[in-house]
Amino acid sequence: PEPSPLQPALTGSFSSPAGGNPTGAMVEAAFAHHGVPARYVNCDVPPPRLPDAVRGAVAMGWTGFNLSLPNKQAVIPLLDGLAPSAALIGAVNCVQVTDRGLIGHNTDGEGFVQALRERRDPRGLHAVVFGAGGAARAIAVELALAGVARLTIVNRRVERAEEIVRIVQDSSATSAAAVAWAGSFALPADTDVVVNGTSIGLAPDVDARVDVVADTILPGMLVCDVIPNPPDTVLLREARTHGAETLDGRSMLVNQAAINLGLWMGLDPDRAVMRAALDTAIGDGRH
Numbered sequence: 349p350e351p352s353p354l355q356p357a358l359t360g361s362f363s364s365p366a367g368g369n370p371t372g373a374m375v376e377a378a379f380a381h382h383g384v385p386a387r388y389v390n391c392d393v394p395p396p397r398l399p400d401a402v403r404g405a406v407a408m409g410w411t412g413f414n415l416s417l418p419n420k421q422a423v424i425p426l427l428d429g430l431a432p433s434a435a436l437i438g439a440v441n442c443v444q445v446t447d448r449g450l451i452g453h454n455t456d457g458e459g460f461v462q463a464l465r466e467r468r469d470p471r472g473l474h475a476v477v478f479g480a481g482g483a484a485r486a487i488a489v490e491l492a493l494a495g496v497a498r499l500t501i502v503n504r505r506v507e508r509a510e511e512i513v514r515i516v517q518d519s520s521a522t523s524a525a526a527v528a529w530a531g532s533f534a535l536p537a538d539t540d541v542v543v544n545g546t547s548i549g550l551a552p553d554v555d556a557r558v559d560v561v562a563d564t565i566l567p568g569m570l571v572c573d574v575i576p577n578p579p580d581t582v583l584l585r586e587a588r589t590h591g592a593e594t595l596d597g598r599s600m601l602v603n604q605a606a607i608n609l610g611l612w613m614g615l616d617p618d619r620a621v622m623r624a625a626l627d628t629a630i631g632d633g634r635h
């Protein structure tokens with residue numbers, strides 16, 4: 349049956365812990381704004397209960413669902429198919445329930461690239477990405493698929509950066525290099541986009557600083573952060589001091605959720621409405 353106010357379409361998230369997950373606030377604000385009869389249920393589901401939760405969602409006719417930590421890899425064996433970028437990234441944060449079964453996507457990196465496109469055409473750019481964990485990996489893969497010319501991946505444990513370099517080189521025309529992060533990193537002068545893809549700066553550690561030689565941040569660079577909380581990190585403040593443009597982690601979070609609504613119900617939601625709901629839900633994030 350068609351969703352109606354008395355029988356809404358069902359979506360939601362399976363993660364653990366789930367209490368701090370603000371996605372439902374953004375998504376339900378979009379449903380309300382666009383008059384879509386749908387709900388988003390934020391569920392605490394640790395990995396041992398994930399298979400039952402997924403079967404339950406299918407049994408109840410859910411339209412789709414998100415996965416967050418620690419379920420982004422654990423869900424993969426439960427799916428029937430993977431979108432190409434999710435297969436490359438090796439993690440799924442969004443599942444579509446379809447006639448062809450359960451299809452896994454990774455919209456984290458795509459959300460980042462969509463936010464980036466509002467400022468820069470990624471084609472031909474040189475991007476420097478700090479970090480090689482889940483977020484950095486999704487961003488690096490999507491930047492390569494979006495046509496950046498060069499990627500420099502800087503990580504403390506360099507072997508994790510090297511693994512991303514291999515994936516990027518096997519799947520795109522982007523030239524990629526891994527750099528061990530030891531001491532302060534000097535940005536090459538031809539850097540167009542800088543991305544903090546690490547967890548440095550996440551509340552409560554709000555004074556932690558991405559160790560980059562501050563004078564190598566130049567006007568004309570776009571400096572981006574994945575940290576949603578607080579949105580204005582030390583790195584972004586420092587970048588503005590040096591005349592660079594900035595893009596915060598909440599833009600990625602909003603765009604990622606917006607892409608999910610497209611996959612689930614063909615909705616192209618108003619990002620400003622979602623951003624306002626996100627800001628209300630998590631405040632300035634400094635605690």
Ligand code: NDP
Nearest residue numbers: 479480481482483484504505546547550574576597600601
């Ligand atoms: P992971 O644990 O997978 O990766 C963490 C990364 O940070 C690793 O590269 C790690 O380096 C690096 N790192 C952590 N602490 C330090 C440090 N003190 N010095 C140098 N490097 C450090 O985490 P995720 O990738 O899942 O998440 C990273 C951040 O991204 C989180 O803060 C999360 O909130 C945010 N995020 C934001 C999203 C958004 O939409 N805005 C979406 C997803 C995540 P090493 O490998 O050497 O240990």
